[in-house]
Amino acid sequence: MTEYLTLSMLLFSIGAVGVLVRRNAIVVFMCVELMLNATNLAFVSFARQHGNLDGQVAAFFVMVVAAAEVTIGLAIIVSIYRTRRTTSVDEANLLKA
Amino acid sequence: MTAFWILAPVMVLAAIGLIFARKAVHAALCLAVVMICLAMLYAAQGAPFLFAVQIIVYTGAIMMLFLFVLMLVGVETTDSVVETIKGHRAAAAIVGILFALVLTTAIAQSVSAAVVGLGEANANGNVHGLASLLFTEYVLAFEFTAALMIVAVLGAMVLAHRERLVDPPTQAELQARRMRDYAETGKHPGNAPTPGVFARHNAVDTPALLPDGTPLPESVPGTLVSRHQFEVHDAADVTRVVGEISASDIDPDERPVTTEKPDVPESGTDEEDRA
Numbered sequence A: 001m002t003e004y005l006t007l008s009m010l011l012f013s014i015g016a017v018g019v020l021v022r023r024n025a026i027v028v029f030m031c032v033e034l035m036l037n038a039t040n041l042a043f044v045s046f047a048r049q050h051g052n053l054d055g056q057v058a059a060f061f062v063m064v065v066a067a068a069e070v071t072i073g074l075a076i077i078v079s080i081y082r083t084r085r086t087t088s089v090d091e092a093n094l095l096k097a
Numbered sequence B: 001m002t003a004f005w006i007l008a009p010v011m012v013l014a015a016i017g018l019i020f021a022r023k024a025v026h027a028a029l030c031l032a033v034v035m036i037c038l039a040m041l042y043a044a045q046g047a048p049f050l051f052a053v054q055i056i057v058y059t060g061a062i063m064m065l066f067l068f069v070l071m072l073v074g075v076e077t078t079d080s081v082v083e084t085i086k087g088h089r090a091a092a093a094i095v096g097i098l099f100a101l102v103l104t105t106a107i108a109q110s111v112s113a114a115v116v117g118l119g120e121a122n123a124n125g126n127v128h129g130l131a132s133l134l135f136t137e138y139v140l141a142f143e144f145t146a147a148l149m150i151v152a153v154l155g156a157m158v159l160a161h162r163e164r165l166v167d168p169p170t171q172a173e174l175q176a177r178r179m180r181d182y183a184e185t186g187k188h189p190g191n192a193p194t195p196g197v198f199a200r201h202n203a204v205d206t207p208a209l210l211p212d213g214t215p216l217p218e219s220v221p222g223t224l225v226s227r228h229q230f231e232v233h234d235a236a237d238v239t240r241v242v243g244e245i246s247a248s249d250i251d252p253d254e255r256p257v258t259t260e261k262p263d264v265p266e267s268g269t270d271e272e273d274r275a
Helices: A002-021 A025-050 A054-084 B002-020 B024-044 B048-073 B088-110 B126-134 B139-160 B171-185 B222-226 B235-247 B263-274
Strands: none
Touching (some): A002 A025, A002 B088, A025 B002, A025 B024, A025 B048, A054 B048, A054 B126, A054 B139, B002 B024, B024 B048
8 A cells, every 4th residue: 555655655746846946837747747647646546445436436536637637737828829829837927917 | 466567667667768768659658558558457346347448538538638638739749858947857756755655654554454445336237337426426426527527628719719809811812922922022823732742752751852963941741841751752762762672683673663564564464384
């Protein structure tokens, strides 16, 4: 059981470092997906440990929300790319005073 | 457990590849590897429904969406290596390692209870068990996800929609513009030549050759030109290859049929003789 959780934690940390380090907005998004997937693995592992399916239902809901989030996020990236011709997260400073 | 020890190193390596891949497409492939391995781990942990959903929704739909957007915004964009904040990468790595350490100790200290296993919960089948939970205890959350989906669809449509500010140019205006360009800059008013005409290959990355033998970059699609992904074979190359073919000691019977007509009946008789 601990191995699964350790793997999940490792993937989550790698995803977090990726979010901090990468500059391409799409790759940052992929790292967020990796973090969501890591939490899903933890949910499924805990479901097996406790012997009920609530963890799997939670993972299912995470997947649904992730799908919606990716749709919106990628639409935002495309519309930013249309106006700024870049997907670098450092360039999007429209809200700066 | 064997499956875990095979898949876990692959997943960690692919996740690290996601951080270090310079091209976004490579990062997407690394993420796809992680997701497929994760699906197998779900299957190994008594979650066959999530296994299927992971493959269909994540690797099937979400990764394809990522790749579509990568194609839209240009595959050739690579991350710049310049750090905007000094020491930002090192700091991020240290924070990540510390975070991992904290989580490891937390797991090691708290999670020790015996594994119950899903044998009882999956007695009527995993899908049955999930459905009976989803449509009783979690039915409100389920309805909210439906609302979320509709909002997401509308949001994507609103964000990706582009209002046309000016009318599209008509045929007559396009024609007038072409002729004006020709008069002012000498730009050829007709179609761009197709790639590969009189060149050694007819692939799209091979520019056409002009009658004097110089390659014509305008005949190659603009994307390939901006990526410097076209091969130039000039007239000398073509004549060299033609010379090689005609001067080679290839048996005339084995030459391509397009070379010379008189070869055909000969080869036919040869084959009859052999038969």
